[in-house]
Amino acid sequence: MQIGMMGLGRMGGNMARRLMRAGHECVAYDVNPAAVEALVGEGAIGISSIEQFLEKLTPPRAVWIMLPAAITPGIVDKLAAFMQPGDMIIDGGNSNYRDAVDQSAKLAEKGISYIDVGTSGGVWGLERGFCLMIGGPDEAVKHLDPIFATLAPGADLDPSLRPAERGYLHCGPSGAGHFVKMVHNGIEYGMMQAYAEGFNVLKQANVGHAHREADAETTPLPDKQYYQFDMDIEAISEVWRHGSVIGSWLLDLTADALKVDPSLSNFGGRVSDSGEGRWTMKAAIDMGVPVPVLSAAVFSRFDSQGNAEYANKMLSLMRKSFGGHVEKPHGK
Amino acid sequence: MQIGMMGLGRMGGNMARRLMRAGHECVAYDVNPAAVEALVGEGAIGISSIEQFLEKLTPPRAVWIMLPAAITPGIVDKLAAFMQPGDMIIDGGNSNYRDAVDQSAKLAEKGISYIDVGTSGGVWGLERGFCLMIGGPDEAVKHLDPIFATLAPGADLDPSLRPAERGYLHCGPSGAGHFVKMVHNGIEYGMMQAYAEGFNVLKQANVGHAHREADAETTPLPDKQYYQFDMDIEAISEVWRHGSVIGSWLLDLTADALKVDPSLSNFGGRVSDSGEGRWTMKAAIDMGVPVPVLSAAVFSRFDSQGNAEYANKMLSLMRKSFGGHVEKPHGK
């Protein structure tokens, strides 16, 4: 079937490609003309303004938006302005699910369906398929089923299998898709941090070799003899892939990346967070649900961004005030 | 080759089976004669006392112990008492790696090698193979290579692949194997908790339907319209298996278990912890390494065991003292 695709970056471009390879027709738009051209070379119908979606798509039109969360709402409004009853807007980006709840109510008044699709699979989706978590009205979601089935990883599986078993799921009304994706990313943050902490412990397993000074400000390392291991982090990440309880796709990727850069020389340790972890926490807080692990993962990233500095200075001020402790310089 | 196997429970029995199926000879012992008999029926040489390992095994003897951590050290001492220089004791249980550091030093004086093997794979290892994390002296580890290669998941893979790629790894001197397994389990705790918290958030996504009273003791739920989703947890666990970033073996098992018991009706919510999570935390503390996620996972289990009760009562006493707040009864 036919679909409009707007936002041809890392994710959107590959989704268009995967759809076209399966025979779907893509009308492609991006603010960057080169991105459009590249996709035209692979069979897409390119357009040079958002308004052209109106003429190039046959009603009921479906436009899939794949843009940063910050600019998506404005684009949706712009699109909706010239769309017609029966048309569909699909937001496949990392938007806040609350926007979908709000937008869908607003667009429903115009007869336009709003479908929110949480999309996981990263840069690997072109070959591997994208896991799709879908929210929206039944009819529109049903209409788009061929698109979802193609994008999902189980495109080649027996179509009698449940969609969930083929990698896509209609999770509920508008907002449900991005909600499930939000929680997915919250879990992702927790898992990543679990691995990262574990590898950090392994890395430091040789601290018993080092000299650690003993003064009133520094605890001596107890039992040095138990911290004498020089661990091969790359090899450990590899062995865990085979038959262990913590095997995962994330671990597969980590092990492969460590083969290329075993000393992590390409990284400085500033870890961005892109919204869903924060939103998961805020939803949990509203609900009264304890999420200590997801929160610790998010806070560790805030810390890596330098945002604990003021608190830490305050701690040093307190230590000096009650105990006369003099702060040690950074770098020990 | 030939190996003694002591402790024929969930793990030990299956390890013996996997070895025998590949043609290794097993001398099997357990305090429970029925467990020995069962294995004899599958080809093992059964013995009825620990001392018989001496005669039934050809030097250099290797006895693999698969017992609870609490009783392992005593058994090792007992075994070592009649073993001879060149013999090997392999501890495949969930022992503290510090025991291995201590034991190996002690046994080295007698010329006996102590090999600690962290073993992951759970009840699935018979078919799937066991992921092995090995610590111990080079020569002994090398001697046992055929055993490790058979137990590991990659038994049928090209033997020119690195052992890590076939699912076993010599991690370092005695203790290194259990250390890596300890950290493995710490990560496992973190991952499990990440999933569990995420599913809890999904489960509560319909709290906007419920009436929540507004009094000075209870925060009103803000924005009810955003918490109206009745999520199908089982279906979500399934869809995430296909192409998402959080796909893992743990998720595979969880999704399968939810198909059988989607309402978790078989569980009350008391979660045991069996040592490695605690040890990982203690090692991290000694090293000065922050492990907030691994710790939050362990503390959540402590909480589920009822161990926060006194602290919570103390909080209620404080709230009453400064604010006159009266505690609400459990069950709201």
Add this chain to the structure above:
Amino acid sequence: MQIGMMGLGRMGGNMARRLMRAGHECVAYDVNPAAVEALVGEGAIGISSIEQFLEKLTPPRAVWIMLPAAITPGIVDKLAAFMQPGDMIIDGGNSNYRDAVDQSAKLAEKGISYIDVGTSGGVWGLERGFCLMIGGPDEAVKHLDPIFATLAPGADLDPSLRPAERGYLHCGPSGAGHFVKMVHNGIEYGMMQAYAEGFNVLKQANVGHAHREADAETTPLPDKQYYQFDMDIEAISEVWRHGSVIGSWLLDLTADALKVDPSLSNFGGRVSDSGEGRWTMKAAIDMGVPVPVLSAAVFSRFDSQGNAEYANKMLSLMRKSFGGHVEKPHGK
């Protein structure tokens, strides 16, 4: 000077009393006529409808609202409907500071000033005074200075001292007062939890006396000899009040309450949370500021309310799936 007081509960009643004792004139209203009558008996001018504030107060009128956060916005709207330019509404309750930002902008259009006053001191404020954190326009805050100075603890101190030294502070524009109070309560949660955890550790310091079974599901207690202390919690709470680094007003109250109920027999351990802790977390998340301690305190309360149950059941399901672990019944 003259002030209207609406909401004569635990806090509002005592504030009116403290003002009247210092010679201020109070026009008092509550939905509960008995509360009004009681205050009339102590010198207040009682009214029986909110509209009567209009006639009983001399312009510029000032009405102080002391109500649950959930109903405050509606009451403010109702009051504002009949107030006149130059009048002032003071919200002294535990409202979300965002309401103050929004309300003040709305009321400014009508020429009405909105002043948000975070109020700490609990049921002790009548004698001890109330710590006041104030947000709002300069002129109105200045006008109300005699009220603030009387309510604050330093009413009898040298008036040449800075207001902060006498217990009240104009923190900034509308919203700033409730913002500072919100953070105050976030800190309060963290401090309370710190004490509660510490007392819990002390309470369990005798676990070495108890028998703890050793099976594959339970870690044996290492080093029993170090956990043989039967601590006198009440006496410890008392000694810490004298010269220790953790002395505080909260500790004073705790020690006094423990003298009355040393075994915490009046409490079941369900700990309410009343909003500010949650709001502090949400603000920190928006800002990207790590608040692991404040969050852990809030999550512990969620846990005490039973909201981790589903997550815990999920953990038990996972443990059974990969390891065949059978859940232990509650109560061990």
Add this chain to the structure above:
Amino acid sequence: MQIGMMGLGRMGGNMARRLMRAGHECVAYDVNPAAVEALVGEGAIGISSIEQFLEKLTPPRAVWIMLPAAITPGIVDKLAAFMQPGDMIIDGGNSNYRDAVDQSAKLAEKGISYIDVGTSGGVWGLERGFCLMIGGPDEAVKHLDPIFATLAPGADLDPSLRPAERGYLHCGPSGAGHFVKMVHNGIEYGMMQAYAEGFNVLKQANVGHAHREADAETTPLPDKQYYQFDMDIEAISEVWRHGSVIGSWLLDLTADALKVDPSLSNFGGRVSDSGEGRWTMKAAIDMGVPVPVLSAAVFSRFDSQGNAEYANKMLSLMRKSFGGHVEKPHGK
């Protein structure tokens, strides 16, 4: 009465002074002769070797040690070597309570009493008195009562008050004193972190003024209008001292220090930890008691020491692997 004092640093020197001012006789020793001389100038009997305690003190001798935890056990052994049955060694430093359990058992064989005294009060103890948490055999603790009563803050109070009300407490057998002090410091860490996090939130309350870029790596700040406050941290720390629920001695000191250095210009944000927080966590882990707040406080310090760096690099590697995310440079 007479007492030996060894270790005349920040704490030990002031303890000796406080004792002498009350008429007790101090025999003083330190490896630094200048420290001894200074105290001799204030009335102490100075000695130049540890062995001289034997002759200068009248049996039963009591020597109070005030040294870093790391070197204390060696010194105790040295002292004990020439002491006689009935003599007493008091360890007032921040030693691990386990050392006291072990040492007291060892010394009991020689008839020497070992008394562990947790001491809080920091550099302020000379004037304010020291809060003392005491472990050890009844008879020796009773014998030393005049010393304890003098050192404690309530030296001038009615002696019919319970010792706890005068600031010292016999908590139990050897080890109990340092155990209670250990937990005291754990609580202290939690309280400090609670304040520090709260102040950090206040400090960032103006982030709405700043421009925050919106790209796929950065969440836009939602609702800028709510983050426009320029808070006066010093003034807030002062106002909270007066009548608020979070008033404490720590807050008093913090407010005073902020008056001198309101911008924290003297601090870089590297926060040391000196052992007790770690030990509290390890004890809690052994007991199975959840201490999420105390742990978060300790981990924040580890983070400030740079020890999360490897974990953070690993997170960046993972993000690049699955999502093609490029790490942002530090400093944003």
